[in-house]
Amino acid sequence: MADQAKVTSLDALETFRAQLIVFLSKARRSVDEVRDATRRTKQWLENDQQLHWESQIKIRRRAFDLANQEYFSARLSEFGDKMTRQQRVRKCKAALEEAEEKLRATKKWNQNFESLADPLSKRLEQLRQFLDDDMPKAVNYLVQAQRTLEDYAGVHGPVMATGPTGAAIGSTTGAAETEAHP
Numbered sequence: 001m002a003d004q005a006k007v008t009s010l011d012a013l014e015t016f017r018a019q020l021i022v023f024l025s026k027a028r029r030s031v032d033e034v035r036d037a038t039r040r041t042k043q044w045l046e047n048d049q050q051l052h053w054e055s056q057i058k059i060r061r062r063a064f065d066l067a068n069q070e071y072f073s074a075r076l077s078e079f080g081d082k083m084t085r086q087q088r089v090r091k092c093k094a095a096l097e098e099a100e101e102k103l104r105a106t107k108k109w110n111q112n113f114e115s116l117a118d119p120l121s122k123r124l125e126q127l128r129q130f131l132d133d134d135m136p137k138a139v140n141y142l143v144q145a146q147r148t149l150e151d152y153a154g155v156h157g158p159v160m161a162t163g164p165t166g167a168a169i170g171s172t173t174g175a176a177e178t179e180a181h182p
Contacts, residue, residue, distance in 0.1 A: 010149055017142040024135050031128045038117055038124075045110045053103035060099050064092035 071085040 010146060010153070013142055013146045013149070017139060017146070020135070020139055020142070024131055024139075027131050028128070031124055031131065034124060035121070035128075038121060042113055042117070045106060045113055049106045050103070050110065053099055053106055056099040057096065057103060060092065060096040064089070064096045067092040 067085065067088040071089045074085045
C-alpha cells in the first residue's frame with residue numbers, strides 16, 4: 001500500500017496553488033496595513049495628541065484665569081451676577097483639570113505604547129518574513145509536485161477520472177486516479 005499513489009485531481013493542486021497566491025497577496029497587504037496603522041498611532045500619540053492637549057491646557061488656563069478675575073472683580077464691586085461668574089469659574093476649572101488629565105493619560109499611553117506594541121510588531125514581522133520567504137517555497141513545491149504528478153500520469157497510461165456515479169471514465173484532462181507500481 002505504501003507503494004501506491006492515489007491522485008484524484010491534478011486540477012485541485014493548481015486551484016490550491018492559485019488560491020494560495022491570492023491569499024499571500026492579501027496577507028502581505030494586511031500585514032503592511034497593520035504596520036502602517038501602528039506607526040500612525042504612535043505618531044498620533046507622540047505628536048498630535050500631546051500638542052493638542054498642551055494647547056488645550058493653555059487655552060483653558062487662560063479662560064479659567066479670566067473667569068476667576070471676573071469673579072473676584074464682581075465680588076469686590078458687588079455689581080453683576082456673582083453666582084453666574086462663580087459657576088463659570090467652576091466650569092473653566094473643571095475643563096482645565098480635564099485637559100491636564102488627558103495630557104497625563106496621553107503621556108502615559110505614549111510611554112507604554114512601545115512596550116505593548118513592540119512584541120506584537122515583532123510577531124507581525126515574523127509573519128511577514130514567513131509570507132515573504134517560506135510561502136513562495138511552498139508555492140514552488142506545489143508547482144513541482146503538480147509537474148511530477150503530471151509526468152507520472154503521462155508515463156503510466158491514460159488518466160482516469162471517476163464520474164458522478166463513481167464509474168471510471170477515460171480522460172486526458174488531469175483528473176486522475178492512478179496507482180504507482182515500483
